[in-house]
Amino acid sequence: MRGITNPGDLFGRLKEAWSLESSGSWSAENPAKGQCSVTALVVQDAFGGEILKTYTPGGTHFYNLVDGIKWDMTISQFDRPIPFADLSSSREEAMADTSPAQYEALKARLSL
Template structure:
């Protein structure tokens, strides 16, 4: 998937990068809350692939497919299992669920986290 040692390290970097700047739903108790759209955009920036979506009781949930493998880095925000519809989504749809400042905040904070882990 990437130059990063493990997907676990990437997940840990994301958990640290998620903040109120990247989602107004963020909380220390549930750092992934509201981060799915912005995270799917940043993941696509880093690794390519495509963005998928599925309906949940809370709205549309976004995640990625990279090299044929489904990656949902924000599934921990959900309080129950969901049936994944795997409907194709566009960057525009994911961006409509977030904002440019939230996107830039997560992208910048994640880059800082990954750079600090590689040094």
């Protein structure tokens, strides 16, 4: 991934790349909202690892486990702590929570 060598670099780029094209729930006030599944997919593209999930009052929440470290790039969408069940998930399950168009839009905005 061009210019992205660590999670901090990716997080900075994600904050700028999230949009209505990558999640219909996006807003300027809460840019991470609804971006969890599409973000988990691009994190896995960039760094490998596993996609995990947990259940929240708003539905299923996806995040990553890379080299034994939990990465949740969209945690800021929540206004209170959430439980992390660390349930195994898959690309197919995360993709079912987004769309190919949203995934391609985020990849394009990240220049992947």
